[in-house]
Amino acid sequence: MKILSKGIRLPLAALSGLLAGLAALAVAELVSAAVRPEAGPVIAVGGAAIDRTPPALKDWAIRHFGTHDKLVLQLGILAVLALLALVLGVLALRFRRVGAAGVLLFGVVGAMAAVTRPDSTSTVDALPSVVGSLAGAGLLYVLIGRLSVRTGSPSETYGATGPDGRTATGTENWDRRGFVIAASAAAAASAGAGLLGRSLKNTRGQGAIASRSRVSLPRPASAARPVPPGAVLHTPDISPFVTPNGDFYRVDTALVVPKVDASSWRMKIHGQGVRRPLTLTFQDLLNRRLIERDITLTCVSNEVGGPYVGNARWIGVPLADLLKEAGVRPPSRGGPADQLVARSVDGMTIGSPVEDIMDGRDAMLALGMNGEPLPFVHGFPVRMVVPGLYGYVSACKWLQSLELTTFAAYDSYWVKRSWARKAPIKTESRIDTPKPFARPKPGTVMIAGVAWAQHRGIDRVEVRVDDGPWTQADLAVEDTTDTWRQWSLPWKATSGAHTLTVRATDRTGQAQTEQRTPTIPSGADGWHSVVITVD
Ligand SMILES: Nc1nc2c(c(=O)[nH]1)N[C@H]1C(S)=C(S)[C@@H](COP(=O)(O)O)O[C@H]1N2
Ligand SMILES: [Mo]
Numbered sequence: 401m402k403i404l405s406k407g408i409r410l411p412l413a414a415l416s417g418l419l420a421g422l423a424a425l426a427v428a429e430l431v432s433a434a435v436r437p438e439a440g441p442v443i444a445v446g447g448a449a450i451d452r453t454p455p456a457l458k459d460w461a462i463r464h465f466g467t468h469d470k471l472v473l474q475l476g477i478l479a480v481l482a483l484l485a486l487v488l489g490v491l492a493l494r495f496r497r498v499g500a501a502g503v504l505l506f507g508v509v510g511a512m513a514a515v516t517r518p519d520s521t522s523t524v525d526a527l528p529s530v531v532g533s534l535a536g537a538g539l540l541y542v543l544i545g546r547l548s549v550r551t552g553s554p555s556e557t558y559g560a561t562g563p564d565g566r567t568a569t570g571t572e573n574w575d576r577r578g579f580v581i582a583a584s585a586a587a588a589a590s591a592g593a594g595l596l597g598r599s600l601k602n603t604r605g606q607g608a609i610a611s612r613s614r615v616s617l618p619r620p621a622s623a624a625r626p627v628p629p630g631a632v633l634h635t636p637d638i639s640p641f642v643t644p645n646g647d648f649y650r651v652d653t654a655l656v657v658p659k660v661d662a663s664s665w666r667m668k669i670h671g672q673g674v675r676r677p678l679t680l681t682f683q684d685l686l687n688r689r690l691i692e693r694d695i696t697l698t699c700v701s702n703e704v705g706g707p708y709v710g711n712a713r714w715i716g717v718p719l720a721d722l723l724k725e726a727g728v729r730p731p732s733r734g735g736p737a738d739q740l741v742a743r744s745v746d747g748m749t750i751g752s753p754v755e756d757i758m759d760g761r762d763a764m765l766a767l768g769m770n771g772e773p774l775p776f777v778h779g780f781p782v783r784m785v786v787p788g789l790y791g792y793v794s795a796c797k798w799l800q801s802l803e804l805t806t807f808a809a810y811d812s813y814w815v816k817r818s819w820a821r822k823a824p825i826k827t828e829s830r831i832d833t834p835k836p837f838a839r840p841k842p843g844t845v846m847i848a849g850v851a852w853a854q855h856r857g858i859d860r861v862e863v864r865v866d867d868g869p870w871t872q873a874d875l876a877v878e879d880t881t882d883t884w885r886q887w888s889l890p891w892k893a894t895s896g897a898h899t900l901t902v903r904a905t906d907r908t909g910q911a912q913t914e915q916r917t918p919t920i921p922s923g924a925d926g927w928h929s930v931v932i933t934v935d
Pocket of ligand 1 (some may be wrong): 697
């Protein structure tokens with residue numbers, strides 16, 4: 401059995417590396433279920449990678465993978481690990497100890513990533529990586545041992561004698577039976593550990609899920625004005641005026657969606673110029689005067705024509721009320737702090753101008769979104785919403801604390817990564833229909849979409865076909881200046897290829913500029929156009 405003697409030991413060594421890697425990850429999964437889901441090596445290394453991703457690459461990833469960017473990242477990490485595991489397996493065939501030590505080295509990397517994450521509060525977070533890599537290294541050592549039984553080893557090892565009864569020749573031989581048994585036992589144990597870890601993780605979030613289902617949102621003291629009938633156009637394929645929660649865009653750095661139990665949630669308001677620091681529970685917030693408002697959220701990473709904008713009806717506590725109660729004065733009234741830094745349970749920091757929050761706009765600590773408690777992905781139990789500011793400088797999800805400080809003294813997460821300190825939302829418009837490369841029939845085609853300039857209001861939307869004149873589109877009735885406005889324009893489509901372009905003008909007279917600017921550092925600018933063919 402020549403085939404089974406030498407040539408196959410190389411791929412089997414590679415397979416051993418792979419099995420060792422799987423065992424390491426499976427054990428780490430199980431241990432992280434007991435320690436903290438976020439402390440698992442893939443999540444920790446992934447989180448560290450996100451924090452270190454250059455802004456341009458992060459923007460590119462969001463653009464190309466959208467909300468799937470996280471899945472792509474984790475699959476990428478797993479692919480790299482698999483490759484390295486194969487290499488370590490082969491290396492271990494020559495140098496058994498070195499191969500095993502290589503697995504341990506990955507454990508060290510995972511452990512370091514886990515304990516240096518901003519949401520890590522204990523070195524116990526190193527355990528999943530450490531225990532996992534010990535298991536993986538041990539398994540690799542054992543499996544390679546089965547592949548390296550020397551000639552002259554006890555004759556009961558199956559591989560020592562071929563099925564034809566002849567003793568195999570060659571410098572080395574291997575224990576086929578022992579390898580198969582050890583490898584299948586390890587694979588089965590890994591699968592078991594991985595699945596057990598998964599199901600334990602699922603039960604961990606149960607308290608938070610139960611706390612969310614117990615929330616019943618009180619009637620707000622100040623209800624939102626009903627959406628005026630003329631604010632909703634019925635053009636097919638236009639973005640709905642209110643974005644359903646399930647369709648609402650999601651942008652954040654969290655690889656594991658935080659599951660916060662509202663019943664034990666506490667939030668502190670503290671810092672410079674806070675004369676009476678406050679600690680609030682979820683119930684404290686529910687008991688306060690609540691407001692309900694329609695507010696359109698936008699992400700600074702939204703490219704011209706992009707999808708990262710959505711409109712919802714929020715219920716929350718006016719933030720200015722809380723700050724006043726804590727004794728905070730805005731800079732214009734002599735307050736020492738010009739920046740409010742919101743921290744989340746997952747270590748995000750988001751800084752907003754205190755002046756904007758206290759200038760009378762409906763900045764709030766939101767508890768409800770479109771009639772239900774915040775969905776977990778959108779920040780349950782409490783998030784910030786500030787009309788007119790991009791999400792990265794205003795909309796902290798999974799809120800944990802609010803600290804008053806200055807822009808001079810502190811840079812928040814995205815500011816450290818070269819985004820602007822202050823970022824009001826730019827005046828933008830988007831064509832929703834027809835879609836790029838659509839092929840409508842000649843005749844009347846509805847061009848329609850949305851336009852937004854939160855807290856200023858949209859005054860005019862104009863559409864141009866090819867290089868023709870700008871034509872005013874029909875604007876839906878304004879709900880509030882904090883919401884987007886739908887618009888539409890019937891167009892007599894003629895055969896051929898056409899470029900449709902839209903631009904909006906806000907109430908301050910600012911028009912959406914023709915000049916395209918990138919999303920970094922303070923939001924994309926430029927006209928949105930769509931190329932179609934009428935045939
Ligand atoms: N904790 C936390 N809050 C966050 C973020 C984040 O990464 N972590 N991203 C911000 C950004 S960039 C945006 S645009 C909004 C998006 O909110 P949404 O996901 O509910 O649409 O959340 C903001 N709040
Ligand atoms: Mo964002």
